[in-house]
Amino acid sequence: MGVSRFSRRFHGAYNVRTRNPPIPCFQRRLLSGSNSKINGGDSVLPVLIVGAGPVGLVLSILLTKLGVKCAVLEKNKALSKHPQAHFINNRSMEVFRKINGLADEIMRSQPPVEFWRKFIYCTSLIGPILSSVDQMQPQDFDRIVSPVSVAHLSQYKLTRLLIKQLENIGFRIESEELSPDVVRLEEHEVLMGHECTSINTNDHGVTVTASFFREGKYMEKDFRCDFLIGTDGAGSTVRKLMAIDMSGEKDLQKLISVHFMSQDLGQYLINERPGMLFFIFNTEAIGVLVAHDLKQGEFVLQVPFYPPQQKLEDFSFKMCERLIFKLVGRELADIDVMDVKPWVMHAEVAERFLSCNNRIILAGDAAHRFPPAGGFGMNTGIQDAHNLAWKLASVINGISPPSILSTYEMERSQIANFNTALSLQNFKAAMAVPAALGLDPAIANAVHKTINNTVGSILPSELQRAFLDGIFSIGRAQLSDSLLNENNPLGSRRLAKLRQIFEEGKSLQLQFPAEDLGFRYHKGALVSDGDSLSSAPETPTGRRRDYIPSTDPGSRLPHMNIRLLSKLSSRELFSTLDLVSSDNVEFLLVIAPIEESYVLARAAFKVAEELKVPLKVSVMWPEQTIEGISRSETALSPWKNIVDAVEVKRSPSSPSWWDLCRMTDRGAILVRPDEHIAWRAKSGTMNDPISELKKIFHVVLGLQSSYT
Numbered sequence: 001m002g003v004s005r006f007s008r009r010f011h012g013a014y015n016v017r018t019r020n021p022p023i024p025c026f027q028r029r030l031l032s033g034s035n036s037k038i039n040g041g042d043s044v045l046p047v048l049i050v051g052a053g054p055v056g057l058v059l060s061i062l063l064t065k066l067g068v069k070c071a072v073l074e075k076n077k078a079l080s081k082h083p084q085a086h087f088i089n090n091r092s093m094e095v096f097r098k099i100n101g102l103a104d105e106i107m108r109s110q111p112p113v114e115f116w117r118k119f120i121y122c123t124s125l126i127g128p129i130l131s132s133v134d135q136m137q138p139q140d141f142d143r144i145v146s147p148v149s150v151a152h153l154s155q156y157k158l159t160r161l162l163i164k165q166l167e168n169i170g171f172r173i174e175s176e177e178l179s180p181d182v183v184r185l186e187e188h189e190v191l192m193g194h195e196c197t198s199i200n201t202n203d204h205g206v207t208v209t210a211s212f213f214r215e216g217k218y219m220e221k222d223f224r225c226d227f228l229i230g231t232d233g234a235g236s237t238v239r240k241l242m243a244i245d246m247s248g249e250k251d252l253q254k255l256i257s258v259h260f261m262s263q264d265l266g267q268y269l270i271n272e273r274p275g276m277l278f279f280i281f282n283t284e285a286i287g288v289l290v291a292h293d294l295k296q297g298e299f300v301l302q303v304p305f306y307p308p309q310q311k312l313e314d315f316s317f318k319m320c321e322r323l324i325f326k327l328v329g330r331e332l333a334d335i336d337v338m339d340v341k342p343w344v345m346h347a348e349v350a351e352r353f354l355s356c357n358n359r360i361i362l363a364g365d366a367a368h369r370f371p372p373a374g375g376f377g378m379n380t381g382i383q384d385a386h387n388l389a390w391k392l393a394s395v396i397n398g399i400s401p402p403s404i405l406s407t408y409e410m411e412r413s414q415i416a417n418f419n420t421a422l423s424l425q426n427f428k429a430a431m432a433v434p435a436a437l438g439l440d441p442a443i444a445n446a447v448h449k450t451i452n453n454t455v456g457s458i459l460p461s462e463l464q465r466a467f468l469d470g471i472f473s474i475g476r477a478q479l480s481d482s483l484l485n486e487n488n489p490l491g492s493r494r495l496a497k498l499r500q501i502f503e504e505g506k507s508l509q510l511q512f513p514a515e516d517l518g519f520r521y522h523k524g525a526l527v528s529d530g531d532s533l534s535s536a537p538e539t540p541t542g543r544r545r546d547y548i549p550s551t552d553p554g555s556r557l558p559h560m561n562i563r564l565l566s567k568l569s570s571r572e573l574f575s576t577l578d579l580v581s582s583d584n585v586e587f588l589l590v591i592a593p594i595e596e597s598y599v600l601a602r603a604a605f606k607v608a609e610e611l612k613v614p615l616k617v618s619v620m621w622p623e624q625t626i627e628g629i630s631r632s633e634t635a636l637s638p639w640k641n642i643v644d645a646v647e648v649k650r651s652p653s654s655p656s657w658w659d660l661c662r663m664t665d666r667g668a669i670l671v672r673p674d675e676h677i678a679w680r681a682k683s684g685t686m687n688d689p690i691s692e693l694k695k696i697f698h699v700v701l702g703l704q705s706s707y708t
């Protein structure tokens, strides 16, 4: 039995002191066992989620929709009010679209797009603009590739909407300080103020010990579950307890986030230069201002932080106000600093997402932590939850063995590694602008490292601080009007370099449609065909590229508008994505209304029935189809789970469904419950469709490891 010991620091965080190698069945603790321990009841939760951040909350909603009983443990007594993430990408919005109107609620709650579509580079908020880059393109609004658009909403506001969704589906948010004997963790509950500190596993399940403060002391309580999901953020306790290392680049940059309100500033920016991000460079200060909501005047300022010479105490609310005024270029009468938080930027992915025979699983920041450039952090986590939910549900419902969960790691670690590289490239692109102005952050970091490694060890701290400040103010002097102008040869070269970066679109990007909608799993719960095998995972370019619809196995099902043949007169439009159910672990087979495809669909129904996996067949009719024609029920009788859909082309010259999929109408597409393609047949003709489909379902459901 291996035991890791951790020490508790004064502010409540825990540090690893020693680490033992991972072992399959074990007990691991963060705290010494001196606290009083109470048993949390005899019931065993199918799924216990540790961490009520956006990823844990989305996972609990998705699992509940799929009929899986789960509960959430959260260490804080109240949910965070720090705005943090704000950009919700297209794929996350598609996931939210299927959570009882959540995407609509986000669209209603977010600021108007005109207020956040630009990134602005300037010397102060009232001073000259160096450049303004529009991050939206006309196609981002036309809903051709997706039924929803991207959105901009602060993470804490999204979290509130997620909590509301949970309450609507019967969850209780328990934040009362209940008497320790009364505390139970039952399904459909978010238990606040309880911190996971130790985990034990054996062949029968997992026991989580949670620590909580009551009656003047720390107490502990045990909770049992079949599966434990660690969605406990970048510093994940679950990950540390499992002794899972991260690989990648650590400590890229240390920053201070200053959350503040000022309607004065919000109104000024609405009138003069609305935008989402403001990169401000002047001789007195440098910072990135994130406008979370211009109308409400809600902002977060990010400034570089160089400890130990700089200390968190140096960023008092008063000092932050002064810093903000320097960046704005004037004082703000109504400034209200809410919170100051340090954070460290990493680009790392966990070496494993699974532990203890797949009973303990990491998702979200617990599994990967990226630079926020491009807003991939929370979005990647939400898509982890989407990938994991149906697989967990199929294990708990007895459709799949726990080995299917290995495909979660296979699929999601590939995407996490890709998104890490992409976020890093985008972060470096963001750094190109200050570098062109003579303020290369890499040089600043190198100088800081040198101070720490050389003079840092011998000089008193005040002198180190003065030395660092001196170097940085010399750096910022590069931005003085006398230097940065067209008449000064150096200034004019720098301004020309800056123009080149913006003209070539090489600054920080917000949108990546090719990666956001077009990410594709290359191996996992899918069967590749000859065509898709040849296309190896791409390397990220760091530049915006358009999404190209694809039905290569592992891709997301392309979106096209459709109508239902049974309700053609209603003119109501749906998306092909709506054909996939989000309320049960149901697979979807899309075919054309031709005899050989009906043969295939009948075989698929038979196999699915044998394997006890729900299947729906959707028959895609061409646009000219008229009401009253014989529908597919007769051809597919006795099976009933059939939807006749009619494609809706944008214009007569637009591609048909099968053209969009780069297939013919003799093909078929098998779609997983997370809308990713499990398998496709370019032609419906098969010698023995039943035995072929059996092999395919066996691989996709994790009943067999390869298609042979």
Ligand SMILES: Cc1cc2nc3c(=O)[nH]c(=O)nc-3n(C[C@H](O)[C@H](O)[C@H](O)COP(=O)(O)OP(=O)(O)OC[C@H]3O[C@@H](n4cnc5c(N)ncnc54)[C@H](O)[C@@H]3O)c2cc1C
Pocket (backbone or CB within 6 Å): 050, 051, 052, 053, 054, 055, 056, 073, 074, 075, 076, 084, 085, 086, 087, 088, 155, 194, 195, 196, 197, 231, 232, 233, 234, 236, 237, 238, 257, 343, 363, 364, 365, 366, 372, 374, 375, 376, 377, 378, 379, 380, 381
């Ligand atoms: C400045 C900044 C801007 C960003 N912008 C974007 C953006 O625009 N788009 C985007 O997609 N991402 C963005 N991100 C990243 C995003 O904020 C994170 O990826 C996101 O918060 C991850 O969500 P999570 O649920 O995995 O983890 P978290 O949000 O960190 O939630 C983890 C939860 O677990 C709880 N917890 C921790 N330990 C324990 C324990 N032992 N027991 C019980 N509970 C525990 C924590 O209290 C917390 O509530 C940004 C990040 C930063 C710093």
